[in-house]
Amino acid sequence: MTTSTPASVPCAPSCDAPSLPPVLVGALMRHHRTRAGLSQLKAGHIIESSGSRISDLETARTVLPVSSAHALLNAYGAPAPEIRQALALLALPDHQHRIDCFAPTPAWVDALIAGSRSVHVYSADPASLSHFSPAASPAPGVPGGRPSTPRRCRMVLLLSESLLNLAWDGHPAAAHLPHLLRLAENGVISVHLVPGQLDAHASLLAEYTYTVRGWNGTVTDRLRRQIFVAHHDGAPGSVGNGGAAAAERQLLQQAARIARPLQWSLHQLRQAARAQQQDMAVDGPRAAFSRPVSSPDTRARRTA
Known part of the structure; x- marks a missing residue:
């Protein structure tokens, strides 16, 4: 997998189509959270936030900070190359x-x-x-977690x-x-x-x-x-x-x-x-x- 910063094409801020980086990374976070068997509420505890905040991050309803994405993906056990690629996506400027x-x-x-x-x-x-x-x-959830x-x-x-x-x-x-x-x-x-x-x-x-x-x-x-x-x-x-x-x-x-x-x-x-x-x-x-x-x-x- 390529882990270098991807090339991209910016878009006007007025565009109503969602920007790709937060959508892609949000989907990846949801995938690894469910594989780990964690509810949104438990995931919220990782970044000292709420389950509704995790839902907003996963569905790109709100800005996805790089620090939060890093902390959550790392806690979910996502592979390091995927984490690096996710952070590179979030580092892209403007609307992509x-x-x-x-x-x-x-x-x-x-x-x-x-x-x-x-x-x-x-x-x-x-x-x-x-x-x-x-x-x-999906892989089996963690002991005590939801499948x-x-x-x-x-x-x-x-x-x-x-x-x-x-x-x-x-x-x-x-x-x-x-x-x-x-x-x-x-x-x-x-x-x-x-x-x-x-x-x-x-x-x-x-x-x-x-x-x-x-x-x-x-x-x-x-x-x-x-x-x-x-x-x-x-x-x-x-x-x-x-x-x-x-x-x-x-x-x-x-x-x-x-x-x-x-x-x-x-x-x-x-x-x-x-x-x-x-x-x-x-x-x-x-x-x-x-x-x-x-x-x-x-x-x-x-x-x-």
């Missing part, structure tokens, strides 16, 4: 809507998932899916159909497909295949609709709460929201518009995953499964 050189660890991803109502992910590269954590996996109960959110994976060709050709890069199939069949994620390959600037792009500062359910409120994290293979990624993330929002909207229906996508994923498993088990032709040659007749259902 794009942060480059941001390389989120699985804890950052789980933190955003746990605080989001929905997550949409687009991928055209099988290796990039290693960044995608489909469900928060963590992360809130479930709707998770949609928009997967380029080109990845299935790797499975039919026996490519080892498609070995993750059986795992994706299990997640889809268990209802953990919804998988929709996307025809062709969109002009994505990253190997994986995730949209988190984060519920910071309450929730009123309007379209304007949803757009204000969307956070986009782009993963770049072999290089640090970026995170953005508001107007600075317009290109990322448009790409995901395009992928959702042309995505195949859920049941058809699941059937094709199941066929490709089974073919991949059979190819790994024995050499020779795969007679039991045929490569799909036509697209569904039904109209693709919108996923966003």
Whole structure:
């Protein structure tokens, strides 16, 4: 993970979209607090404050002092590199809507998932899916503390159909497909295949609709709460929201518009995953499964 100070783009103070650093760090603090099994009230004692103060810090309702973030993350047992990255984010000046050189660890991803109502992910590269954590996996709480109960959110994976060709050709890069199939069949994620390959600037792009500062359910409120994290293979990624993330929002909207229906996508994923498993088990032709040659007749259902 990159721990140097991230590059950033400041924004006008009048912008109504929340600044990214306090939102990201607040989500990380909530994640590690629940993993430690601490209530907001007990966490407040760490900085000689109240549980409501902890709630305000975690949801970016109030200014998050660097000293408080440091004390809380350290008390929660957060890894030192994550603490350093969090403090570097909070040191950025003014109102920020794009942060480059941001390389989120699985804890950052789980933190955003746990605080989001929905997550949409687009991928055209099988290796990039290693960044995608489909469900928060909290550690047991401290003795006497509360167990963590992360809130479930709707998770949609928009997967380029080109990845299935790797499975039919026996490519080892498609070995993750059986795992994706299990997640889809268990209802953990919804998988929709996307025809062709969109002009994505990253190997994986995730949209988190984060519920910071309450929730009123309007379209304007949803757009204000969307956070986009782009993963770049072999290089640090970026995170953005508001107007600075317009290109990322448009790409995901395009992928959702042309995505195949859920049941058809699941059937094709199941066929490709089974073919991949059979190819790994024995050499020779795969007679039991045929490569799909036509697209569904039904109209693709919108996923966003």
